Amino acid sequence: MNLDLTEDQRQVRDAVRGLCEREFAPFAPRWDREGIVPRDAVSKLAEQGFLGMAIPEEWGGVGYDSRTIVVVLEEIARVSAALAIMIAVHNSVGALPVFRFGTDAQRRRFLPRLVSRELAAFSLSEPGAGSDAAAIASIAVRQGDTYVLNGSKNWVTNGQQAGVYLIFARTEKAAGSRGLSAFIVERGAAGLVVGNPEDKMGLRGSDTVSLSLEDLRVPLEQRLGEEGEGFKIAMSMLDAGRIGVGAQALGVMRAAFDEAVRYAQLRMAFGQPIAKIQAVQWKFAEMERRIQCARLLIQQAAWLKDVGQPYTREAAMAKLYASEAATWVTHQAIQVHGGYGYVKEYAVERFYRDARVMEIYEGTSEIQRLVIARGLLKDGAAV
């Protein structure tokens, strides 16, 4: 595995870094305070192709490989984790499944909108089915050329703004995970009732809503994949999504680390900047170690995906390690700030709140450990 970025990857990184610093960094604290990332921010990313990162050029996207995508997500998360999750969900579990599992007719109908302007949402979780996604209770009953969906979904990122929803429901009651199917649903469809945003601890600029499916009629041609393939589609997309969550965590912890180092060089205690105190330096050494370990695991998972090798276990390790490292690094960044880290005037307060959820969504840390252990027992340890 070559860890150097290619010239193309470097150019993309510099372009997105510039855009983030110019257009987003000054406003990210306000997005957090006001609980909304304005549409305009998404449009600016769309103009540069960042809504079509995983979609090949012949379908209107920019066709980045995974290593480029993680670089982009890390840069966005460095300034706004809320914007990063919106873009990550859209690309990895929203638009990509339409390309990967859609018919040509579905691709022609939905991809042009998704790569140019509209956000996508991924609706798997339910009040009674989170880690145990196979327990989904929402039902889809086929009536001729239409499915009628009823049930409740929750935790839908982008749910308020999305133009297109990927919704998972049960087409066969007794079949467990093999009884789930996926449906593409358009915003405004009769029977798709969008709830109010959750009042979250962090990622406050990104909306997370519940959906109520009330006799929602979905034409047969909007079923994604075969009947019964829903679970397989969801799990394969989450493998890729988890590398993206790792990249978001990496962006947040880098931002927290930079703030902590900057602050420590300015803050005086006992007649010297606290950066000169060994106990503080050791924190920086440990933060840096975890940041670099996370980066390596993320790059390994992305590289395996790019070269077409299995990467489920590596994606779980990258997500697990990076999210737990981000919680730790942001925690220490507050410690370095002392009392000032505990107030909203300093960015580390936001980073700490934003990082916490990364151990929860797209599979909790416990579920990642389960995935890693299962892979290990099946295929043996990696050498």
Ligand SMILES: Cc1cc2nc3c(=O)[nH]c(=O)nc-3n(C[C@H](O)[C@H](O)[C@H](O)COP(=O)(O)OP(=O)(O)OC[C@H]3O[C@@H](n4cnc5c(N)ncnc54)[C@H](O)[C@@H]3O)c2cc1C
């Ligand atoms: C901000 C946010 C955004 C989200 N966005 C989306 C989205 O866009 N689309 C979507 O579909 N979902 C989304 N989710 C849902 C998220 O994926 C779930 O919250 C997550 O999978 C956990 O499910 P749960 O909350 O029901 O917890 P539970 O599954 O009830 O878990 C509770 C606890 O039990 C543990 N646990 C459960 N089963 C096991 C087991 N077998 N072994 C060990 N421990 C176990 C868990 O690890 C956890 O600690 C989002 C959640 C949040 C908070």
